[in-house]
Amino acid sequence: EAQVTQNPRYLITVTGKKLTVTCSQNMNHEYMSWYRQDPGLGLRQIYYSMNVEVTDKGDVPEGYKVSRKEKRNFPLILESPSPNQTSLYFCASRGLMGTEAFFGQGTRLTVV
Amino acid sequence: SQQGEEDPQALSIQEGENATMNCSYKTSINNLQWYRQNSGRGLVHLILIRSNEREKHSGRLRVTLDTSKKSSSLLITASRAADTASYFCATALGGGADGLTFGKGTHLIIQP
Numbered sequence: 041e042a043q044v045t046q047n048p049r050y051l052i053t054v055t056g057k058k059l060t061v062t063c064s065q066n067m068n069h070e071y072m073s074w075y076r077q078d079p080g081l082g083l084r085q086i087y088y089s090m091n092v093e094v095t096d097k098g099d100v101p102e103g104y105k106v107s108r109k110e111k112r113n114f115p116l117i118l119e120s121p122s123p124n125q126t127s128l129y130f131c132a133s134r135g136l137m138g139t140e141a142f143f144g145q146g147t148r149l150t151v152v
Numbered sequence: 153s154q155q156g157e158e159d160p161q162a163l164s165i166q167e168g169e170n171a172t173m174n175c176s177y178k179t180s181i182n183n184l185q186w187y188r189q190n191s192g193r194g195l196v197h198l199i200l201i202r203s204n205e206r207e208k209h210s211g212r213l214r215v216t217l218d219t220s221k222k223s224s225s226l227l228i229t230a231s232r233a234a235d236t237a238s239y240f241c242a243t244a245l246g247g248g249a250d251g252l253t254f255g256k257g258t259h260l261i262i263q264p
Contacts, residue, residue, distance in 0.1 A: 044194075075254070082256030083195075083240065130194060134252075140185060141242070141252055143194035 042067050046131050046144035053121055053151055061116045061147050063131030071134045072114035073098070073141075074106065076127040083130065089114055121151040156184075156241040156255035164261040171228040173258040175241030176221075182244045184217055185252065186226050189238045198226075198239075228260075236262045 044065045053059055065072065073088040075098075085098030089108040103125055105117040114133075118125060128148050134141040159174045175184070183202045187195040201208045201217045201224065208215045214227040228235055238259045242252040 073252070080256070083254040085253065128192065132195075132252075140197035140200055141187075141195070143196070145194045146192065148192075 042142060044131055044133050044142050044144040046129075046147050048147060049145060050148050051150070053149070055122055055151055056120050059118050059121060059149075061118075061129060061131075061149070063114045063116065063144060064112050065114075065131075065133040065142065066112065067133060067135070067142065068111065069133035069135050069142075070111075071141075072108065073132045074104070074114070074116045075130045075132065076100065076125075077130060077146075078127050086116070086129075121149075123151050125149065126151050156243050156253065158239070158241055158255045158258040160258060161256070162259045162261070164263060165231060166263050167231060167233055169231055171231050171235070171260055171262075173226045173239050173260070175224045175226070175255060177224075177241075177243050178222065179243075179245065181219075184215075184224050185242045185244070186213075186215060186224075187240045187242060187254075189240065189257070191237075195240060231260075231262045233262050233264050236260060 047062045070091050074086040075083040077083050084100045086104050087106040089095045092111050095106050128146050130146050131144040132141040156175050156177045185200045186198045189195045199210045199215050201215050212229045217224045238257040240254050240257045242254045
């Protein structure tokens with residue numbers, strides 16, 4: 041089954057404690073992206089990757105890092121989380137430019 | 153930057169009625185896509201319309217695209233309670249640009 045898998049689904053952490061949210065896709069997609077969703081702001085892109093070892097900033101990259109060492113994985117790293125990073129995060133993947141995106145089920149992060 | 157803007161922000165109709173949502177965008181696009189999101193879950197792709205297409209159908213969904221006005225509409229006919237969700241338009245710019253850019257969404261409520 042084609043899918044994008046994010047882990048964990050829920051995470052509560054404290055300010056400053058490094059965390060990683062994993063994302064894996066089984067469709068051999070070139071594109072992978074991370075979005076955050078906040079009430080009234082919709083989905084905003086954090087980072088995206090067009091292929092292995094190729095990543096670029098989206099609209100709201102501050103405070104986040106990503107890596108793309110393998111085509112299937114695209115982890116999101118928060119080196120020093122802050123409360124303003126409390127949000128619902130989605131990973132997405134898609135094939136050649138312009139095709140439909142497949143989304144993970146989301147990670148609800150709370151930073152206290 | 154927010155490329156697509158959906159209108160209205162919220163819509164409540166009776167079951168069986170048609171629901172129309174609009175999306176406006178700012179720059180030239182390769183294609184425009186519509187997604188549905190059930191509360192707090194991942195987005196699900198509904199339909200894609202390319203820049204050289206004017207109308208597309210999929211089941212009870214009808215999408216139009218007017219590139220001269222930089223706008224699109226999504227019509228859901230004979231609405232059902234299960235159509236209650238948030239609907240997002242997303243634009244793909246093409247030309248090697250980044251991933252999909254989403255609007256803030258229209259929250260649709262179908263009253264039984």
